[in-house]
Structure formats: C-alpha cells, structure tokens
Amino acid sequence: MKIERFDAIDRCLFWKENKILIIGDLHLGYENYLNERGWVFPKTQMEETLKIFDAIFKKTGRVKKIVLLGDVKHYFGGILKKEFEDFYKLVEIFKKHLYKSGRIVIVKGNHDNILEPIVNKDKFRGRIFLKDFYDVEGVLFFHGNKRDFEKFQRKIEDKKIKLIVTGHFHPAVKINDGEKQEKFKCFVFGKYKKKKWIIVPSFFPLEAGSDLFGLKGRIFVVADKVYDFGKMK
Numbered sequence: 554m555k556i557e558r559f560d561a562i563d564r565c566l567f568w569k570e571n572k573i574l575i576i577g578d579l580h581l582g583y584e585n586y587l588n589e590r591g592w593v594f595p596k597t598q599m600e601e602t603l604k605i606f607d608a609i610f611k612k613t614g615r616v617k618k619i620v621l622l623g624d625v626k627h628y629f630g631g632i633l634k635k636e637f638e639d640f641y642k643l644v645e646i647f648k649k650h651l652y653k654s655g656r657i658v659i660v661k662g663n664h665d666n667i668l669e670p671i672v673n674k675d676k677f678r679g680r681i682f683l684k685d686f687y688d689v690e691g692v693l694f695f696h697g698n699k700r701d702f703e704k705f706q707r708k709i710e711d712k713k714i715k716l717i718v719t720g721h722f723h724p725a726v727k728i729n730d731g732e733k734q735e736k737f738k739c740f741v742f743g744k745y746k747k748k749k750w751i752i753v754p755s756f757f758p759l760e761a762g763s764d765l766f767g768l769k770g771r772i773f774v775v776a777d778k779v780y781d782f783g784k785m786k
C-alpha cells in the first residue's frame with residue numbers, strides 16, 4: 554500500500570528510492586514496566602518484535618538507512634540491563650539488513666536522552682546517530698510531541714520541507730465487525746498547517762495504541778495487510 558512516496562509495510566514505512574526504513578515508537582522495556590507494576594505478561598515482546606522485523610525485511614531487502622522515530626525506550630527512570638540487551642539485539646538485527654555503509658538514525662523522543670551514552674559507544678560510532686530531527690529530500694522526520702512542533706517550527710515551515718513524518722501519537726482505531734470490536738494500529742495521513750503529515754503507528758506489539766483524539770486525515774489500517782480506510786469523518 555502506498556502512502557505518499559512510501560510503501561506501508563506492516564506498521565513501518567519504506568522509502569524505496571532511498572532504501573530507508575522508517576519505524577515508529579518501539580518502547581523497549583514496556584513490558585518490564587508493566588510487570589513491575591503488577592501486570593503479568595508473558596515476556597515475549599522482544600520475540601514478537603524480532604518476528605515482525607523478519608517479515609518486514611523479507612519485503613524490503615537490504616536497506617541503506619533505518620530511521621527510528623523516537624521513544625525507542627520506554628521510560629523507566631533509568632535504563633535496565635534488559636533494555637540494554639534488547640537494544641543491542643535489535644541493532645544486531647538491523648546491521649544484518651543494512652548495507653555495510655548503512656546507518657541508524659534515531660530522532661529523539663520523550664525518553665531517549667538516556668540512549669546518548671549507549672549510542673556514543675565506540676562500536677556504534679559512525680553507525681548510530683541520535684538527532685533532534687532528520688531531513689532527507691524534503692521530508693522531515695521528528696518524534697512529534699508538542700514541544701517538537703514548537704522547537705522545530707521554523708524547520709517545519711521551511712519551503713524545502715514538503716512532508717513531515719512523526720511517531721509519538723500511537724494511532725489506532727477500533728473496528729467493529731458486527732460481533733466483536735478489535736483495535737488496530739493505523740497510519741494517519743493528514744496535514745499540519747500547510748505541510749503534508751504522516752503519523753506512523755507505534756511499533757511495539759503489546760498494545761495497538763490510542764484513539765485518534767483530534768487527529769484528522771486519511772486512515773490506513775494495519776491488519777493482515779495495510780488497508781486504506783479513506784478520510785475520517
């Protein structure tokens with residue numbers, strides 16, 4: 554399914570011409586956080602995550618860049634050993650599917666400052682970059698919280714920027730088939746001021762996401778494949 558210049562592959566966007574894979578909020582460590590709060594979950598989020606990436610990379614083939622739209626890690630005060638491990642594991646997977654000169658770009662989410670010391674390790678130098686925003690050929694990527702929109706206002710309004718791509722909102726929709734209601738992750742393709750704006754759903758498998766309070770645009774639902782649901786009324 555095409556959304557603007559991208560292919561929507563499962564919950565990610567793929568920019569074929571530039572071989573860039575775009576990934577929404579990962580929230581590594583989210584299940585640990587819930588476990589600590591007394592919610593019992595089988596600890597399978599990482600396995601599930603790796604399985605989904607496997608299927609996605611089968612479709613994209615080798616990529617040149619991976620853009621993570623922030624909130625790579627779920628807030629937990631600090632970073633837990635488990636989350637280090639999960640992050641390393643994921644980077645290893647990414648490396649397998651990246652060109653030798655390939656890069657991972659993380660645009661900072663609410664909780665990602667804590668990644669700084671990890672990303673700055675020698676073994677990641679020149680490989681993983683932590684940025685406030687990232688722009689390629691008229692497309693501006695950033696996390697997408699309210700402060701970002703204020704902070705990057707001038708950049709967003711820059712004539713060269715034609716399209717913005719963010720995460721942060723974790724968009725999802727409830728769909729009722731007459732018998733049961735189920736929630737699905739979705740992309741929202743709308744506008745911010747005069748710029749086209751795509752919101753990428755959260756990646757993490759444990760939860761679909763949040764309702765689309767106030768968000769307007771065309772909805773692309775992620776299920777067995779991606780479906781164009783047209784404009785929201």
Ligand SMILES: [Mn+2]
Nearest residue numbers: 578624721723
């Ligand atoms: Mn998030």
